[in-house]
Amino acid sequence: GQQVMQIPQYQHVQEGEDFTxxxxxxxxxxxxxxxxxxxxxxxxxxxxxxxxxxxxxxxRLTFQFGEAKKNSSLHITATQxxxxxxxxxxxxxxxxxLIFGKGTTLSVSS
Amino acid sequence: xxxxxxxxxxxxxxxxSPLSLECTVEGTSNPNLYWYxxxxxxxxxxxxxxxxxxxxxxxxxxxxxxxxxxxxxxxLSSKKLLLSDSGFYLCAWTRGTSYEQYFGPGTRxxxx
Numbered sequence: 552g553q554q555v556m557q558i559p560q561y562q563h564v565q566e567g568e569d570f571t572x573x574x575x576x577x578x579x580x581x582x583x584x585x586x587x588x589x590x591x592x593x594x595x596x597x598x599x600x601x602x603x604x605x606x607x608x609x610x611r612l613t614f615q616f617g618e619a620k621k622n623s624s625l626h627i628t629a630t631q632x633x634x635x636x637x638x639x640x641x642x643x644x645x646x647x648x649l650i651f652g653k654g655t656t657l658s659v660s661s
Numbered sequence: 662x663x664x665x666x667x668x669x670x671x672x673x674x675x676x677x678s679p680l681s682l683e684c685t686v687e688g689t690s691n692p693n694l695y696w697y698x699x700x701x702x703x704x705x706x707x708x709x710x711x712x713x714x715x716x717x718x719x720x721x722x723x724x725x726x727x728x729x730x731x732x733x734x735x736x737l738s739s740k741k742l743l744l745s746d747s748g749f750y751l752c753a754w755t756r757g758t759s760y761e762q763y764f765g766p767g768t769r770x771x772x773x
Contacts, residue, residue: 595764652704
């Protein structure tokens with residue numbers, strides 16, 4: 552069945568360093584979504600990418616969708632302690648429910 | 662604006678006891694509704710989803726069941742809880758399968 556793999560599982564950085572999480576699907580996706588879950592909280596939608604090769608930015612966050620629509624990445628520039636949490640990608644294939652990756656948990660030390 | 666509610670926020674139940682978790686959505690009609698479970702430090706496991714009243718799709722065979730008695734109400738139930746049912750249960754809604762999902766605050770269930 553469809554799988555969405557996400558790496559790394561955990562990442563610790565010093566405040567100010569960059570961070571990237573990668574998402575790979577076994578099948579072509581119609582779109583990919585990214586969510587953030589703060590410790591003790593629930594996932595919150597960040598962004599959706601639909602087009603092949605699409606790049607979107609939200610302040611220090613840069614999201615990319617691969618040309619083959621099978622992979623995606625989230626890059627955070629100059630991390631802050633407020634970036635702490637687990638970042639999930641979720642892939643959608645036409646006619647199927649959204650499939651979530653297992654997430655990357657980011658910790659930031661000041 | 663749309664709001665999603667879940668209750669209770671936390672629950673401690675003995676093994677073998679029944680379970681009923683409720684989720685309601687306000688401010689929208691005919692939403693797609695989802696139940697997820699998240700084990701401690703783990704990803705989201707889709708349990709059930711519903712595209713309409715009385716329509717339930719099960720993703721994982723287990724001792725849980727779901728019902729949708731009203732358009733904006735989604736209920737997760739169990740007749741007899743297992744220790745492995747412990748986790749963080751999240752309800753979510755979306756306008757359609759290709760749209761973003763909005764999660765409720767969740768219920769932390771501990772089965773003892």
